[in-house]
Amino acid sequence: MFVALLALALCPANLRADERRFGYTYEPETLPKGGAEFENWVTFRTQRNKRIGQQNFNRWELRQALEYGVNDRYTVELYLNEASQSYRNPATGEDISAFRFGGVSLENRYMVLNPAERAVGLTLYLEPRYSGDEAEVEQKIILGQRHGNWKWAFNLTHATEWSENLHKAEGELEASLGIARDLNTHWSIGLELRDHNELPDYHKWENTALFLGPVISCRREKWWAALSVLPQIYGVNYGGDPDGNRHLELEGHERLNLRLIFGIDF
């Protein structure tokens, strides 16, 4: 992660193609046929509260991915997922930490409408994930376009996760919007807005959390990096107020989410 941050800081020049401008929001462009890329993702989720029994909560989610352009419209990406989580149980004073392998994912993105040919680009996304005792299938509708030095993208996401030896199912719904401006051919800055919702067993809408924050990205000839810093600005737990916070949702979400993605073209 340090290398990726250093690269972001030292990023000089070059315009490029499929590099991302947003940490959470996908853009409709796919890799060209034969294009290949390695990506490293680091997501940091921090700060819940002691009311829900997770004081000093920190969660790191890591992903290493290989992306390949099968043709000019269809891109696949294979990745490994890992997560490390730690918190203090305020009732006992015990520090709890765990590292877990989150399984293998196969991401599929198909560009239905090329933003270079249409008013809006549209890409469909399907990602199954499997780790042995857990499985997940995620779908996205990805929209976006560039207007001069400005770029926007909008995603609608649905995911179903099966856990506890695939006996328990939980649904997730998410909408995210990113807007960025190219400062020059190398740097972009922007904003990302993300609303994440959890639906355990699809029987109830448990919570919603809204995040808003800045994103910065850099592109060079052979690599690129994007960093999103998203504090939670509003959240509700519809099942009561387990976290004791009327304005944020801290049982299933955190006060702050950060994501750094680093990509290398080859």
Place this chain on the structure above:
Amino acid sequence: MVIVLVANLAGCQSLPPADRIPPTLDPAKAAALSPDIVSRGAKLYSLKCARCHKFYNPADYGDAEWHGWMTRMSKKAHLESDEREILVRYLDAFRSEERALEH
């Protein structure tokens, strides 16, 4: 919902933002390209180049600099040799069109 969205967007005839597409090329003025090459070049440009960046007018660059950019971008876009040849001829036509206009 996805089917409705795709159908509506696909049926929409509106064009992408102007800076993503190159200006219309007149083959008669530009290095005598066949309409087929102009058509294929424009399509390739849209698929391989415009998906990533705005139109950079080749006429704004010197020969060596433009050749350098074409070499680098061809690698980035993973162009096949025949695709590169068509794109080079198509984009070079903008340079010769400018020269034709100057005379």
